[in-house]
Amino acid sequence: MxxxxxxxxxxxxxxxxxxxxxxxxxxxxxxxxxxxxxxxxxxxxGAAHHGHGGGGGEPEEELVSRAVxxxxxxxxxxxxxxxxxxxxxxxxxxxxxxxxxxxxxxxxxxxxxxxxxxxxxxxxxxxxPANPPAVGDPETLNQRTAMFFLMIVLSVLLLIGAVLVGKKLAPRWGNWNATIAAGAAFAVAVGIALAFLPAGDAIxxxxxxxxxxxxxxxxxxxxxxxxxxxxxxxxxxxxxxxxPKPAQASRQSAEPAASVPAS
Missing domain, CATH: 1.20.58 (Methane Monooxygenase Hydroxylase; Chain G, domain 1)
Structure with a gap:
């Protein structure tokens, strides 16, 4: 290209x-x-409940408002x-x-x-899965972010591998059977990755x-x-x-011919 x-x-x-x-x-x-x-x-x-009567101090001021x-x-x-x-x-x-x-x-x-x-x-x-505020330990944020991006990289690589396997099998097995086999291989590989990667924070x-x-x-x-x-x-x-549309293509090809003077 x-x-x-x-x-x-x-x-x-x-x-x-x-x-x-x-x-x-x-x-x-x-x-x-x-x-x-x-x-x-x-x-x-929850913060108000835990701080009730305990002198929890003044709430922190937001640097950026919720509306923004x-x-x-x-x-x-x-x-x-x-x-x-x-x-x-x-x-x-x-x-x-x-x-x-x-x-x-x-x-x-x-x-x-x-x-x-x-x-x-x-x-x-x-x-x-995505978690709303108040879910997840702030101290494990970097670890959870790294594991999330690792899961993305693994998933992309496994999908590319499944597509290549499907193309390799298609001439012998046919497109339908090759697609089913590649999809099954992708599902099994993803299942193994899901089982062995560490879990996220508890709810x-x-x-x-x-x-x-x-x-x-x-x-x-x-x-x-x-x-x-x-x-x-x-x-x-x-x-x-x-x-491009046939009409547009034919018009573009006809313009140079029309500009050539007749002999």
Whole structure:
């Protein structure tokens, strides 16, 4: 693939990431932030209970207000994340085109986005699901972050390996059987990784289960929307670069011929 085409797809991938990030921000604000507020209320109630009558001191003043965190802070984080993710996904699309089967541009973009959601969001979520405030020991934050990113790296590598295995088996087993075998191998490998990696922090005994469940559901829902929108938008934008409409292509090819004077 030519470098100019790669650059064009990279720019469109980042644009797709921005648009997908805007959609994800809307969903995160609507269904995620209320659960964060509920978790903060639980944390404050617990702190007030433990400090009652004990001279717990004045509460710490927030450096950034909750209103700013839930609007400007959240939108900035989601848009930066979406832009970076869009660029990486566009590069993955450049590599995957023509290598994962006889798929068109849109289908390949959807395939790459689905694989990204599986490897980057869903599988790590199974081992280290998102936790709201008041859940998790601050002293183990660095360890938990490192293990989460290790789970992402392992999942991505295992998915790439499963795709390569499927391609290797396809000529002898057929596409359907090779896909089933590769998927089973991926599931077994992920299961082993989930079993042997250390667990996350224990949930506090009195933390409301409904708040925790709704927060985690909102978290994975935002990720699903982000990846789905990214795959659809990137597929549409990329197809306009790689598969121009016949009328546009014929018009572009006719313009040089029309400029040649008749002899």
């Amino acid at each position: 030519k470098s100019a085409t790669v650059r064009a797809l990279l720019v469109r991938g980042m644009l797709a990431g921005v648009l997908a990030g805007l959609l994800s921000f809307g969903l995160a604000y609507l269904i995620g932030e209320p659960q964060v507020d509920a978790a903060i209320a639980v944390e404050e109630a 965190q839930s609007t400007a802070g959240l939108s900035t984080a989601v848009l930066v994340y979406g832009t970076a993710l869009g660029g990486i996904t566009a590069l993955a699309l450049c590599f995957a085109l023509g290598r994962v089967g006889a798929f068109g541009t849109r289908a390949t973009a959807a395939f790459v986005a689905a694989g990204g959601f599986l490897a980057v969001a869903f599988v790590p979520f199974l081992k280290y 506090p005994e009195h933390f409301p289960a409904d708040v925790l469940w709704q927060f985690r559901l909102a978290s994975i829902g935002v990720q699903a929307l982000l990846w789905a929108a990214l795959g659809l938008i990137l597929g549409e934008l990329s197809q306009r670069v790689l598969e």
